[in-house]
Amino acid sequence: xxxxxxxxxxxxxxxxxxxxxxxxxxxxxxxxxxxxxxxxxxxxxxxxxxxxxxxxxxxxxxxxxxxxxxxxxxxxxxxxxxxxxxxxxxxxxxxxxxxxxxxxxxxxxxxxxxxxxxxxxxxxxxxxxxxxxxxxxxxxxxxxxxxxxxxxxxxxxx
Amino acid sequence: xxxxxxxxxxxxxxxxxxxxxxxxxxxxxxxxxxxxxxxxxxxxxxxxxxxxxxxxxxxxxxxxxxxxxxxxxxxxxxxxxxxxxxxxxxxxxxxxxxxxxxxxxxxxxxxxxxxxxxxxxxxxxxxxxxxxxxxxxxxxxxxxxxxxxxxxxxxxxxxxxxxxxxxxxxxxxxxxxxxxxxxxxxxxxxxxxxxxxxxxxxxxxxxxxxxxxxxxxxxxxxxxxxxxxxxxxxxxxxxxxxxxxxxxxxxxxxxxxxxxxxxxxxxxxxxxxxxxxxxxxxxxxxxxxxxxxxxxxxxxxxxxxxxxxxxxxxxxxxxxxxxxxxxxxxxxxxxxxxxxxxxxxxxxxxxxxxxxxxxxxxxxxxxxxxxxxxxxxxxxxxxxxxxxxxxxxxxxxxxxxxxxxxxxxxxxxxxxxxxxxxxxxxxxxxxxxxxxxxxxxxxxxxxxxxxxxxxxxxxxxxxxxxxxxxxxxxxxxxxxxxxxxxxxxxxxxxxxxxxxxxxxxxxxxxxxxxxxxxxxxxxxxxxxxxxxxxxxxxxxxxxxxxxxxxxxxxxxxxxxxxxxxxxxxxxxxxxxxxxxxxxxxxxxxxxxxxxxxxxxxxxxxxxxxxxxxxxxxxxxxxxxxxxxxxxxxxxxxxxxxxxxxxxxxxxxxxxxxxxxxxxxxxxxxxxxxxxxxxxxxxxxxxxxxxxxxxxxxxxxxxxxxxxxxxxxxxxxxxxxxxxxxxxxxxxxxxxxxxxxxxxxxxxxxxxxxxxxxxxxx
Numbered sequence: 077x078x079x080x081x082x083x084x085x086x087x088x089x090x091x092x093x094x095x096x097x098x099x100x101x102x103x104x105x106x107x108x109x110x111x112x113x114x115x116x117x118x119x120x121x122x123x124x125x126x127x128x129x130x131x132x133x134x135x136x137x138x139x140x141x142x143x144x145x146x147x148x149x150x151x152x153x154x155x156x157x158x159x160x161x162x163x164x165x166x167x168x169x170x171x172x173x174x175x176x177x178x179x180x181x182x183x184x185x186x187x188x189x190x191x192x193x194x195x196x197x198x199x200x201x202x203x204x205x206x207x208x209x210x211x212x213x214x215x216x217x218x219x220x221x222x223x224x225x226x227x228x229x230x231x232x233x234x
Numbered sequence: 235x236x237x238x239x240x241x242x243x244x245x246x247x248x249x250x251x252x253x254x255x256x257x258x259x260x261x262x263x264x265x266x267x268x269x270x271x272x273x274x275x276x277x278x279x280x281x282x283x284x285x286x287x288x289x290x291x292x293x294x295x296x297x298x299x300x301x302x303x304x305x306x307x308x309x310x311x312x313x314x315x316x317x318x319x320x321x322x323x324x325x326x327x328x329x330x331x332x333x334x335x336x337x338x339x340x341x342x343x344x345x346x347x348x349x350x351x352x353x354x355x356x357x358x359x360x361x362x363x364x365x366x367x368x369x370x371x372x373x374x375x376x377x378x379x380x381x382x383x384x385x386x387x388x389x390x391x392x393x394x395x396x397x398x399x400x401x402x403x404x405x406x407x408x409x410x411x412x413x414x415x416x417x418x419x420x421x422x423x424x425x426x427x428x429x430x431x432x433x434x435x436x437x438x439x440x441x442x443x444x445x446x447x448x449x450x451x452x453x454x455x456x457x458x459x460x461x462x463x464x465x466x467x468x469x470x471x472x473x474x475x476x477x478x479x480x481x482x483x484x485x486x487x488x489x490x491x492x493x494x495x496x497x498x499x500x501x502x503x504x505x506x507x508x509x510x511x512x513x514x515x516x517x518x519x520x521x522x523x524x525x526x527x528x529x530x531x532x533x534x535x536x537x538x539x540x541x542x543x544x545x546x547x548x549x550x551x552x553x554x555x556x557x558x559x560x561x562x563x564x565x566x567x568x569x570x571x572x573x574x575x576x577x578x579x580x581x582x583x584x585x586x587x588x589x590x591x592x593x594x595x596x597x598x599x600x601x602x603x604x605x606x607x608x609x610x611x612x613x614x615x616x617x618x619x620x621x622x623x624x625x626x627x628x629x630x631x632x633x634x635x636x637x638x639x640x641x642x643x644x645x646x647x648x649x650x651x652x653x654x655x656x657x658x659x660x661x662x663x664x665x666x667x668x669x670x671x672x673x674x675x676x677x678x679x680x681x682x683x684x685x686x687x688x689x690x691x692x693x694x695x696x697x698x699x700x701x702x703x704x705x706x707x708x709x710x711x712x713x714x715x716x717x718x719x720x721x722x723x724x725x726x727x728x729x730x731x732x733x734x735x736x737x738x739x740x741x742x743x744x745x746x747x748x749x750x751x752x753x754x755x756x757x758x759x760x761x762x763x764x765x766x767x768x769x770x771x772x773x774x775x776x777x778x779x780x781x782x783x784x785x786x787x788x789x790x791x792x793x794x795x796x797x798x799x800x801x802x803x804x805x806x807x808x809x810x811x812x813x814x815x816x817x818x819x820x821x822x823x824x825x826x827x828x829x830x831x832x833x834x835x836x837x838x839x840x841x842x843x844x845x846x847x848x849x850x851x852x853x854x855x856x857x858x859x860x861x862x863x864x865x866x867x868x869x870x871x872x873x874x875x876x877x878x879x880x881x882x883x884x885x886x887x888x889x890x891x892x893x894x895x896x897x898x899x900x901x902x903x904x905x906x907x908x909x910x911x912x913x914x915x916x917x918x919x920x921x922x923x924x925x926x927x928x929x930x931x932x933x934x935x936x937x938x939x940x941x942x943x944x945x946x947x948x949x950x951x952x953x954x955x956x957x958x959x960x961x962x963x964x965x966x967x968x969x970x971x972x973x974x975x976x977x978x979x980x981x982x983x984x985x986x987x988x989x990x991x992x993x994x995x
Contacts (some may be wrong), residue, residue, distance in 0.1 A: 096361065098361070106270075106271075107323075110241070111264070111976040112264070112270075112271035113263070113264015113265065114264070114403035115268070115270075115449075115450070115499070116270065116528075116530065117450065117451070117919075118443055118452070118531040118918065118919050119450040119531060120531065120918055120919070120920065122531075122918060122919035123449055123919050124922045125449055130484055143777065146591055152264065153263065153264035154263070154264045156264075157263055158900070160616075162259070162262065166262040166263065169257045169258075169262050170254050170255075170262060171254070172884075173252070173724070173885055173887070173888050175258065175261050175262065176500075176723060176892065177448070177449070177450070177498060177499050177500045177721075177722035178257070178260075178261030178266050178497065178499070178722070179448075179449045179450040179497075179498070179499030179500060180264075180449045180689050181262060181266060182262075183630070185262060195897075201928075203927070204927040204928040205927075205928045207926075207927040208926040208927050208928040208929075209926075210926075210927070211449055211919060211926065212449070212927075213446075213447045213448055213449055213500050213502070213892070213896065213924065214722055214888070214890075214892045215888055215891060215892050215895075215924075216891035216892045216893075216894055216895030216896075216930065216933050217886075217895065217925075217926075217927040217930060218887075218891045218932050218933050219884075219887075219888060219891070220927070221927065221932070222932075223386045223445055233536070
């Protein structure tokens with residue numbers, strides 16, 4: 077089977093990869109580009125563990141083909157911190173104990189950042205509905221919601 | 235020999251604070267490696283062919299076409315695994331039988347559920363592996379199946395195991411049965427107790443199986459070398475048990491298999507068992523290449539352990555002033571395809587919260603054509619307690635007694651004789667009830683269609699085999715090697731905190747790592763809320779062993795008697811003002827000098843921890859019932875739980891909140907749905923709906939600390955108890971809101987609406 081050649085930008089770096097037509101963006105990120113921070117929880121777009129940003133839009137990378145990334149800019153969890161400086165959301169997740177097993181955490185963080193970029197001052201309810209596409213089985217969401225609200229406060233300089 | 239370490243009250247510097255977890259940064263940056271994130275050069279991808287039938291005889295399996303497909307490197311079926319005789323072993327909270335383990339990982343005579351493995355393939359790519367599965371020809375003789383537990387015990391029910399005669403019944407039955415085992419716990423005189431009763435309530439309840447729902451599907455990577463030595467990376471709650479069981483079913487020496495526990499993406503009891511691990515090793519052995527196997531979510535639902543569904547009958551009698559005189563329960567639990575449900579754990583938890591004179595619990599372990607059940611957080615207890623706490627609520631209401639007051643009148647306390655064996659030691663049940671009663675939530679006003687419910691739970695907590703090694707590094711930092719898997723609750727943080735407290739050094743000078751199976755001897759699975767209790771005990775003892783050696787080393791260097799030296803605030807110091815005085819020696823100094831003063835210093839412990847302290851939890855929940863849709867919305871939730879001692883309070887709160895929300899999902903939405911064909915209809919997160927962030931409110935927690943006398947810091951265990959009360963608490967709240975008592979779980983909108991329409995009360 078011949079493979080497709082794709083060029084894209086991932087976390088600011090120009091990348092080039094070969095993929096089978098049916099390979100998802102998630103499979104490409106994990107298996108071809110070795111960016112395993114993005115997780116597969118279901119493969120059907122129901123759990124949000126594979127959340128990434130594509131050209132500024134929050135998507136489940138398991139629902140997008142690798143070939144569809146041609147010419148696009150992809151942001152994953154690996155691109156969230158700046159050098160050794162964690163993103164405020166990452167820091168607040170640690171401080172608020174908002175993660176346990178950590179397998180949903182990359183997707184939750186990517187989704188939460190997308191929320192705060194468009195809604196810098198969300199209510200508790202807005203956080204809960206925005207993150208309704210990201211399943212977490214460990215925390216009961218309590219500390220995740222607290223961490224997102226606290227990060228929003230800090231990022232607003234409030 | 236077992237080990238108990240007494241609780242000592244002392245001033246604490248680190249235990250009880252909230253430092254950051256050692257695994258935290260890697261988990262927020264994507265660096266943390268879970269099983270599916272590991273790869274080896276030259277690895278193949280393994281996939282499993284699964285039965286589409288719930289029950290069929292396996293007549294033949296033809297793998298020749300699959301084997302001939304270019305890129306396929308190995309195929310395994312039942313022919314590649316030895317049969318195992320019946321032999322039982324402990325595995326987490328449930329017991330396994332190797333005869334069944336080998337049949338569950340790869341079907342032999344029959345397939346027993348939709349999703350049962352019949353063959354596995356390793357190929358150079360996933361797409362080729364999938365193609366190969368389609369080329370395997372399996373001839374099935376389809377048999378009648380049985381899914382429901384009530385149907386399975388009928389005399390004409392399809393039989394799963396022709397040689398299964400109910401154990402625990404005398405005389406031995408003359409006909410085989412789907413009831414694998416009957417167990418009985420009894421105390422006092424039940425008939426006399428019911429005779430004294432002025433109110434008797436008898437009810438029947440039904441529950442559906444629910445899945446642990448960890449977000450990480452099972453994954454593993456195996457590499458079998460030509461010299462017969464193998465390595466296995468897997469996401470598990472117990473790598474030593476995986477090693478023992480894999481070695482057994484693959485007929486290998488235990489010492490020749492090295493298992494690395496990876497970061498675990500949730501387990502909750504469901505990652506105590508073998509699934510793909512032995513298949514991956516066998517495929518690697520056959521293909522001479524490493525083999526990686528990752529389940530799809532559909533495979534997780536179809537073939538890994540849900541908990542039991544059940545049918546429960548409860549009858550309780552009490553006096554007019556609310557004193558229970560007799561309590562009787564029958565628990566009929568689905569085991570799935572092979573014997574070994576959680577009924578054995580559920581039975582002792584059924585009534586243990588109450589001080590009862592006359593009590594009986596009968597449990598039946600029943601095989602049905604579903605995946606073999608696995609442990610799920612306080613296995614079985616939520617099911618039995620749903621029934622009992624609903625009946626207690628009904629009785630309190632009939633007698634116009636406040637439901638917390640009713641429980642206080644019957645509450646177990648220190649000295650209460652349980653019906654399953656021990657007398658209870660110091661426990662905090664009454665404290666949790668009193669804290670709940672005094673909380674503003676309990677007296678807050680409710681609106682229309684809103685109701686409040688109460689329920690309580692008990693869980694044993696366990697100890698078991700545990701070991702730990704603590705190495706003092708040359709600069710005075712400490713590497714703590716622990717054998718209990720951190721199943722994500724923050725165990726590494728708690729262990730490092732206790733060790734730092736013992737040694738008198740800063741928390742971040744202790745780096746905890748979970749060993750693979752070669753760095754320590756056998757450690758039991760992280761289950762039964764044992765991690766912080768037993769793991770903590772082992773780490774504390776390893777630290778104390780190191781302190782002894784540090785004192786000896788200081789005595790040698792400073793030329794003073796051992797008795798003149800005490801270990802305090804991170805240094806060897808004069809034991810008292812009257813002892814011989816000398817310049818203190820810090821841990822860092824002793825570490826630097828260790829090589830030249832007798833060699834490196836390490837502490838070690840290997841124990842079988844005993845003296846686990848039971849945990850109790852009281853829950854208050856407010857719900858609102860939408861009469862148009864049947865939707866039950868959880869408005870407010872408060873938990874009071876006795877954890878003995880919260881080593882890291884934030885991580886303990888996380889355990890209570892996480893367990894509670896799993897319980898909310900169990901109550902309101904989660905269930906396995908089977909068609910008439912015995913095939914699972916909802917093997918995905920879209921149709922098997924676990925709670926999402928917008929389904930739940932903040933979960934308020936009240937941490938009660940009645941120290942366990944048998945742990946150096948008073949730890950009981952915190953992870954499981956709070957999954958027990960939610961089903962009953964929510965059912966009781968619905969009744970309080972709209973006067974309808976639901977005795978079937980889940981209390982999903984269609985069922986609530988139906989009950990409202992029928993006006994059941």
